Amino acid sequence: MIKRTFAISLLSLSAILAPIYASAANEPIQPIKAVTPENPDVAELGKMLYFDPRLSKSGFISCNSCHNLSMGGTDNIKTSIGHKWQEGPINAPTVLNSGMNLAQFWDGRAKDLKEQAGGPIANPGEMAFTHEMAVKVVASIPQYREHFKKAFGSDTVDIDRITTAIAEFEETLVTPNSKFDQWLEGDKNALSADELEGYKLFKSSGCTQCHNGPAVGANSFQKMGMFKPYETKNPAVGRMDVTGKEEDRFVFKVPTLRNVELTYPYFHDGEAATLEEAVDIMAKIQLNREFKKDEIAKIVAFLKTLTGEQPKFDLPILPPSTNNTPRPQPF
Amino acid sequence: MIKRTFAISLLSLSAILAPIYASAANEPIQPIKAVTPENPDVAELGKMLYFDPRLSKSGFISCNSCHNLSMGGTDNIKTSIGHKWQEGPINAPTVLNSGMNLAQFWDGRAKDLKEQAGGPIANPGEMAFTHEMAVKVVASIPQYREHFKKAFGSDTVDIDRITTAIAEFEETLVTPNSKFDQWLEGDKNALSADELEGYKLFKSSGCTQCHNGPAVGANSFQKMGMFKPYETKNPAVGRMDVTGKEEDRFVFKVPTLRNVELTYPYFHDGEAATLEEAVDIMAKIQLNREFKKDEIAKIVAFLKTLTGEQPKFDLPILPPSTNNTPRPQPF
Ligand code: HEC
Ligand code: HEC
Ligand code: HEC
Ligand code: HEC
Ligand SMILES: [Ca+2]
Ligand SMILES: [Ca+2]
Numbered sequence: 028m029i030k031r032t033f034a035i036s037l038l039s040l041s042a043i044l045a046p047i048y049a050s051a052a053n054e055p056i057q058p059i060k061a062v063t064p065e066n067p068d069v070a071e072l073g074k075m076l077y078f079d080p081r082l083s084k085s086g087f088i089s090c091n092s093c094h095n096l097s098m099g100g101t102d103n104i105k106t107s108i109g110h111k112w113q114e115g116p117i118n119a120p121t122v123l124n125s126g127m128n129l130a131q132f133w134d135g136r137a138k139d140l141k142e143q144a145g146g147p148i149a150n151p152g153e154m155a156f157t158h159e160m161a162v163k164v165v166a167s168i169p170q171y172r173e174h175f176k177k178a179f180g181s182d183t184v185d186i187d188r189i190t191t192a193i194a195e196f197e198e199t200l201v202t203p204n205s206k207f208d209q210w211l212e213g214d215k216n217a218l219s220a221d222e223l224e225g226y227k228l229f230k231s232s233g234c235t236q237c238h239n240g241p242a243v244g245a246n247s248f249q250k251m252g253m254f255k256p257y258e259t260k261n262p263a264v265g266r267m268d269v270t271g272k273e274e275d276r277f278v279f280k281v282p283t284l285r286n287v288e289l290t291y292p293y294f295h296d297g298e299a300a301t302l303e304e305a306v307d308i309m310a311k312i313q314l315n316r317e318f319k320k321d322e323i324a325k326i327v328a329f330l331k332t333l334t335g336e337q338p339k340f341d342l343p344i345l346p347p348s349t350n351n352t353p354r355p356q357p358f
Numbered sequence: 359m360i361k362r363t364f365a366i367s368l369l370s371l372s373a374i375l376a377p378i379y380a381s382a383a384n385e386p387i388q389p390i391k392a393v394t395p396e397n398p399d400v401a402e403l404g405k406m407l408y409f410d411p412r413l414s415k416s417g418f419i420s421c422n423s424c425h426n427l428s429m430g431g432t433d434n435i436k437t438s439i440g441h442k443w444q445e446g447p448i449n450a451p452t453v454l455n456s457g458m459n460l461a462q463f464w465d466g467r468a469k470d471l472k473e474q475a476g477g478p479i480a481n482p483g484e485m486a487f488t489h490e491m492a493v494k495v496v497a498s499i500p501q502y503r504e505h506f507k508k509a510f511g512s513d514t515v516d517i518d519r520i521t522t523a524i525a526e527f528e529e530t531l532v533t534p535n536s537k538f539d540q541w542l543e544g545d546k547n548a549l550s551a552d553e554l555e556g557y558k559l560f561k562s563s564g565c566t567q568c569h570n571g572p573a574v575g576a577n578s579f580q581k582m583g584m585f586k587p588y589e590t591k592n593p594a595v596g597r598m599d600v601t602g603k604e605e606d607r608f609v610f611k612v613p614t615l616r617n618v619e620l621t622y623p624y625f626h627d628g629e630a631a632t633l634e635e636a637v638d639i640m641a642k643i644q645l646n647r648e649f650k651k652d653e654i655a656k657i658v659a660f661l662k663t664l665t666g667e668q669p670k671f672d673l674p675i676l677p678p679s680t681n682n683t684p685r686p687q688p689f
Contacts, residue, residue, distance in 0.1 A: 078428050087423070087439050097409050097676045104688050108418050112443035114689050289678050292685075301681045337675045344668045345428045347620050350632045354623075357435050358445050 055235040056243050058208035059124065059285070059335070062201045068178040073196030075174065075343045076189055082161050083154035085110055086355025090147065090193065094122040096338060099289025100200065105297030110155035117263055118297035121290045123338075124283055126198040127242040133279050133295045135248060136269045140194035145186060158186040164353055165189065170346030202286055202335025210332070218332060225329030228322055233314050243284035243333060250278050251295070254315035257308070261296035288331045302327045386566040387574050389539035390455065390616070390666070393532045399509040404527030406505065406674045407520055413492045414485035416441055417686025421478065421524065425453040427669060430620025431531065436628030441486035448594055449628035452621045454669075455614055457529040458573040464610050464626045466579060467600045471525035476517060489517040495684055496520065501677030533617055533666025541663070549663060556660030559653055564645050574615040574664060581609050582626070585646035588639070592627035619662045633658045 064070035100121035107115035209217035395401035431452035438446035
């Protein structure tokens with residue numbers, strides 16, 4: 028609603044902009060825009076917490092360990108390494124643009140980023156801490172309490188505020204201005220001939236049935252293996268775990284394809300090492316279609332135009348622990 | 359030499375500055391200055407490599423994992439967590455101001471930062487990779503090769519260039535403008551009464567015998583346990599491992615006390631959890647002196663004035679792996 032109003036008022040102001048909005052509006056994919064946090068102090072605090080390994084039992088693992096913002100918001104490992112080097116059950120999705128997800132996790136079991144953020148801290152296979160201990164650690168650090176005061180009006184530290192702040196920071200992790208968005212916004216030279224052909228193929232062969240909208244996905248749950256079963260040793264059953272319904276077996280959240288160049292390896296089991304492999308498998312099992320090698324190359328070329336500007340900010344400097352801060356227990 | 363010339367020329371230019379330099383010159387500790395890298399492109403490349411976990415076998419551990427620049431250039435763990443969660447043998451020293459160390463490591467076995475940087479990559483207990491594999495990974499990434507070209511004139515990737523770049527970046531990790539440096543440079547209000555008394559006690563009781571110079575240490579090897587033996591279960595024997603001499607048993611590089619507020623826990627075994635404990639032990643075993651509680655508090659107050667401005671830079675964005683990049687082997 029807000030977007031449409033915006034477009035109309037712009038149009039009435041300046042007819043020259045009309046073709047841009049018209050062209051984007053006719054496409055199944057829409058550009059994304061930078062987000063200014065509603066409350067910058069909350070987001071700033073959230074950034075610190077996101078980078079703070081003291082939210083884990085070991086003092087070694089932060090959100091950024093597995094969703095590394097130097098590397099597209101993922102760890103680029105098939106399945107993540109958790110506390111004591113436990114092998115994780117599933118591939119870590121990117122946090123980039125995760126504010127646009129219809130729900131969080133591959134099976135959508137968390138309704139939003141705030142609900143999600145409490146999970147990893149207390150997950151014995153990830154950060155292996157407890158909410159009580161995380162709160163105790165943060166509350167023991169006066170400089171953190173000052174940030175809570177600035178952000179929330181009082182220096183009370185609780186898990187609700189911690190996850191609110193982390194989520195607010197994550198909301199800012201938007202990657203605008205990709206080559207593809209430039210093209211959508213009217214710069215017809217932004218894409219090469221191959222990239223454009225790749226996009227046309229992506230549309231015409233039906234990928235946009237599931238990968239559409241501003242996030243190029245992330246807005247529906249779909250069966251993995253529409254025409255042929257997906258073969259994997261990974262035991263995850265997807266959405267069925269949430270709904271209990273047999274028809275939801277192997278239904279997963281359609282991942283965003285924004286920054287997909289950076290979020291290798293692919294699929295919930297991380298078994299597709301390259302984009303070429305992922306595209307080939309998608310075509311075969313979701314669309315019952317066999318692409319030629321050069322068709323795959325063109326689609327991959329298009330997918331790489333979805334890499335946007337990565338969030339740019341100073342490495343946060345964390346306040347030191349005090350004599351009262353519970354010490355990490357790494358071993 | 360360079361510093362002295364600088365001071366004299368300034369004096370001749372402006373007599374008003376004389377008291378500042380004169381006061382600093384009479385003190386056993388000198389201020390430190392920000393460093394501009396000789397070759398910014400090399401330092402910039404080094405920053406990326408420093409943050410890149412693909413220099414490790416697992417793809418999970420970077421230099422920044424153990425020398426976290428959000429946390430004073432250390433991991434704040436007694437002894438580090440290495441590849442596959444191995445328990446490290448010794449406490450990780452800070453990389454901040456490490457360019458000022460007379461040699462690298464607690465026992466000084468690496469002569470400089472470049473020689474040091476090759477160590478952890480190939481150390482089976484740390485990053486567990488090989489130099490050959492690290493080179494292969496970096497060389498497989500065209501965007502990295504462009505950075506090598508910009509930095510070194512050609513896009514050849516080898517371990518010599520990798521360690522040169524990391525070392526050049528580390529040289530920039532200087533923390534100027536601490537409260538104590540402001541005081542040294544003439545701002546007599548920079549220290550509180552307690553902090554100043556702490557400094558006087560630090561000098562008068564003999565701490566500056568070992569902790570002196572711009573880094574407040576880092577310029578000599580000294581016996582840990584001059585008057586009384588230091589009790590520890592840690593098997594490290596220090597400099598004796600390098601020289602083979604019995605007299606070097608339990609001789610360690612005197613650590614810098616710059617940013618010591620951030621580099622807890624203390625000593626090579628990480629067994630002193632608080633600065634109070636470390637100061638108390640130092641007094642007892644290095645100076646045969648028993649401080650009262652308020653004396654310790656004052657020295658600690660002084661030590662905290664040695665926290666400088668932390669290096670400030672954008673979180674580096676790393677170029678993605680390609681289909682030819684060897685994949686990490688985390689498990
Ligand atoms: C040990 C690795 C690890 C750590 C630490 C970790 N995550 Fe995750 N994260 C994952 C994995 C794996 C998943 C996917 C789990 C699933 O879908 O069942 C995930 C899922 C997510 C998602 C959902 C994304 C999506 O598209 O569904 C978000 C958001 C997220 N994590 C944020 C965080 C935050 C915030 C923290 C720190 C508080 C954190 N993660 C810590 C590995 C990790
Ligand atoms: C019927 C829905 C559907 C269609 C059609 C579809 N996809 Fe997907 N796509 C999904 C789902 C669901 C996943 C996640 C599956 C999983 O990980 O188990 C996915 C995953 C992907 C991934 C991996 C993303 C990641 O980060 O792991 C890529 C790349 C991809 N799709 C591209 C395509 C292309 C190209 C097409 C057309 C040839 C296509 N998809 C058609 C539903 C669909
Ligand atoms: C797994 C943890 C770990 C990793 C990864 C690691 N270090 Fe270290 N680092 C240590 C420990 C522990 C020591 C002390 C070893 C000793 O003195 O014997 C050390 C020592 C150093 C020193 C010497 C500092 C001094 O005061 O003597 C420097 C400099 C350094 N590391 C830089 C790096 C760089 C650069 C990298 C990446 C290429 C790196 N480290 C990776 C744990 C690590
Ligand atoms: C005779 C030399 C000597 C004297 C005198 C001395 N120190 Fe030290 N100091 C060392 C050495 C060597 C170490 C490292 C020992 C180790 O880790 O095994 C050290 C370590 C420390 C540390 C821990 C630093 C860290 O990062 O782990 C602190 C704090 C410290 N000294 C403060 C003091 C104070 C305060 C005094 C005076 C009361 C003092 N020292 C006197 C040699 C000395
Ligand atoms: Ca992935
Ligand atoms: Ca330490």
